[in-house]
Amino acid sequence: MIFExxxxxxxxxxxxxxxxxxxxxFFESFKQNIxxxxxxxxxxxxxxxxxxxxxxxxxxxxxxxxPQGKLAWVTLGKVFDVAVDIxxxxxxxxxxxxxxxxxxxxxxxxxxxxxAHGYYVxxxxxIFNYKCTxxxxxxxxxxxxxxxxxxxxxxxxxxxxxxxxxxxxxNLNEMNEDCLPTFS
Numbered sequence: 001m002i003f004e005x006x007x008x009x010x011x012x013x014x015x016x017x018x019x020x021x022x023x024x025x026f027f028e029s030f031k032q033n034i035x036x037x038x039x040x041x042x043x044x045x046x047x048x049x050x051x052x053x054x055x056x057x058x059x060x061x062x063x064x065x066x067p068q069g070k071l072a073w074v075t076l077g078k079v080f081d082v083a084v085d086i087x088x089x090x091x092x093x094x095x096x097x098x099x100x101x102x103x104x105x106x107x108x109x110x111x112x113x114x115x116a117h118g119y120y121v122x123x124x125x126x127i128f129n130y131k132c133t134x135x136x137x138x139x140x141x142x143x144x145x146x147x148x149x150x151x152x153x154x155x156x157x158x159x160x161x162x163x164x165x166x167x168x169x170x171n172l173n174e175m176n177e178d179c180l181p182t183f184s
Contacts, residue, residue, distance in 0.1 A: 001028070003038040006097045011083050011115070012040065013099055014071075014108035027106060030071070030131070040110060042069050044131040052121045052128065057160045059118015060084055060144040060169070067113030067181055069133035077126030078102035080156050081119045083111040086144065086172060087183035090114075094172055096153055101128075114181040116144045120155055142179055143169035 004013040016027040028034075035042070052058065059082065062068075072081055084096045099109040102123075111117045119128060146162065147155070148171040 001031070001034055001038075003040075008083070008085055008092045008095055008097050010110075010112040011097045012038070012110040014110060016106050016108070018106060029073070029106070029108070042133045044071065044133055046132040046135050047129070048132065048136075049127060049129045052126055053161070054121050054124050055159045055161045057118065057120045057146055057155070057162050057166070059166065060116035060146055061118065062086060062114075062116045062142050062144075062181070063134065063137060063140040064142055064179060064181060065140050066134045066137050068136075069113045070111045070117055070130045072101060072109045072111065072117075072119075072128065072130040073106065074101040074103055075127045075129055076103050077121065077123035078104075079119045079121050079123075079126050079128055081109050082117065082153055083109070084116040084144065084151055084153075084172075085114070086116050086175075086180050087114040088177060088180050090183035093183070094151055096151055098153070114183070118146060120160070122156055122158075144175070145169045145171050148172050 002015040018025050018027045079101050081099045081101050085092045150173050
């Protein structure tokens, strides 16, 4: 596996070594000791999978009291994935990192706790998977508006299908500070 740092410390792109032959392919998708050797020391406690159609935009979500680190990848299709640093006091507060995740490159994207996360489906269908470092608590779910101009995410062109819940989120600069994680 090749671990690639991004513009925001802690956010990583991970490229597996894919072995292909006439039968198909094989790769190790996760190996705890290799992640630890690359300063990603975390324990995953929950795996999630979602299926979405082209144009579906999910996010930007986070948990405040039970922040989740997420290791994301796609097993079918292609998505535009986004991590936004929302940690109060962080030198990269409000900045984002993006990645294209698909079933061809098998790229993994690690989003640390304290970040808002979302994705947009680029293919006809996509199956999106992610491992979490903490459990999902619906009462602790928060969100930031996907098209917040202060974050200025360059989403791919196309119609966006967004849940009612996600259309009601506030912009980052409108959030009460008590609703944002602290940088440590």
